Amino acid sequence: MKIGIYGAPYSGKTTIFKLLVGDVNEEIGIAKVPDERVDFLSKLYRPKKTTYATIEFVDLPGLSPELPRKEKNQILSKIQNVDALLWVVRAFKDESVPRYFDNAGKEAEYLHDELLIRDLEIAETNIEKLKNAKRKLSHDEEHQLEALEKCAKALNEEKFVKLIDLSEDEKKALSSFGFFTMKESIIAVNLDEESFKKKAYEGKEKVEEIVNENSLAMMEMCGKLEMEINELEEDERKEFLNDLGLKESGIDRLAKVVYSALGLISFFTVGEDEVRAWTIRKGTNFKKAAGKIHTDIERGFIRAEVVKYNDMKELKSMKEIKSKGLMRLEGKESIVEDGDIVNIRFNV
Numbered sequence: 001m002k003i004g005i006y007g008a009p010y011s012g013k014t015t016i017f018k019l020l021v022g023d024v025n026e027e028i029g030i031a032k033v034p035d036e037r038v039d040f041l042s043k044l045y046r047p048k049k050t051t052y053a054t055i056e057f058v059d060l061p062g063l064s065p066e067l068p069r070k071e072k073n074q075i076l077s078k079i080q081n082v083d084a085l086l087w088v089v090r091a092f093k094d095e096s097v098p099r100y101f102d103n104a105g106k107e108a109e110y111l112h113d114e115l116l117i118r119d120l121e122i123a124e125t126n127i128e129k130l131k132n133a134k135r136k137l138s139h140d141e142e143h144q145l146e147a148l149e150k151c152a153k154a155l156n157e158e159k160f161v162k163l164i165d166l167s168e169d170e171k172k173a174l175s176s177f178g179f180f181t182m183k184e185s186i187i188a189v190n191l192d193e194e195s196f197k198k199k200a201y202e203g204k205e206k207v208e209e210i211v212n213e214n215s216l217a218m219m220e221m222c223g224k225l226e227m228e229i230n231e232l233e234e235d236e237r238k239e240f241l242n243d244l245g246l247k248e249s250g251i252d253r254l255a256k257v258v259y260s261a262l263g264l265i266s267f268f269t270v271g272e273d274e275v276r277a278w279t280i281r282k283g284t285n286f287k288k289a290a291g292k293i294h295t296d297i298e299r300g301f302i303r304a305e306v307v308k309y310n311d312m313k314e315l316k317s318m319k320e321i322k323s324k325g326l327m328r329l330e331g332k333e334s335i336v337e338d339g340d341i342v343n344i345r346f347n348v
Ligand SMILES: Nc1nc2c(ncn2[C@@H]2O[C@H](COP(=O)(O)OP(=O)(O)O)[C@@H](O)[C@H]2O)c(=O)[nH]1
Pocket: 007, 008, 009, 010, 011, 012, 013, 014, 015, 016, 062, 092, 093, 094, 097, 190, 191, 192, 222, 223, 224, 225
């Protein structure tokens, strides 16, 4: 999974990027998704290797009103293929760091408008292209044109593409255009310590309005401070986080928001060699999930042996679980649930 970090200059994008992926000097970084269930299973099995789920983040230069269209498009094109956008909206006060917008509400509104403008441009350009084609359009192209016109109409009414009622066919027809407003967006409001503790900042109402109207996800962060806390020893770190009223680190909280916004869940495979978390969309069946592990396993799928994480946590032994009859056998069409520990029987 890949997430693009989007925002205005000096909003704290790179700070939050580094908080998530570590102190790398690259535009792309990988964050390990903390999961106490993996921690537990790893302690239980003592495998040679423990593999957590990961999220890839792409850090971008900021977008601001004075940039020419072409440059904005160049910046945005770097996140054309991400699964979701993480908007970093500045709400921290710091006289020493320049600021483009008076408050977080105006900044979020600007970011919202830029995505609409960009998507409308894509829709209109492609509508023109299809309409001006000097030949008869194929059936697929006719279909694409109709879907594009639906998008253009919505975007003109300032409505995100993801809110339009689209059929699976229409979604497919639109998939190659990489509409930003068709992706999920998560707004990270970057606060200073004082406003974080008060849960108040200028422009909050507007930010919440944008979140609600477009069905976005939102979280509050304290980028710089959390970054500093991150560098402390474990005990001290907990104390500082506690003081902020936080139980979990930034990546912990973000991972939860991302999984819920994107409808993702985890299943696990366990053994002496490896304990591993796998990320899938809610509603994925066992055969498809097996394909995550290996295409051969999907192809030769026979059945899945499935154990609930909570049963494993309680009984701490596969033998016990089996003797209590708590292991299920599932066929290829059954749906994987969050926390399933899965062993696939297959035949190649
Ligand atoms: N006071 C304060 N400064 C911050 C915070 N987050 C980032 N900064 C500072 O703002 C400046 C710009 O941050 P950066 O992450 O590079 O912003 P970017 O342009 O969005 O990538 C840096 O000097 C940061 O140290 C914050 O939460 N509070």
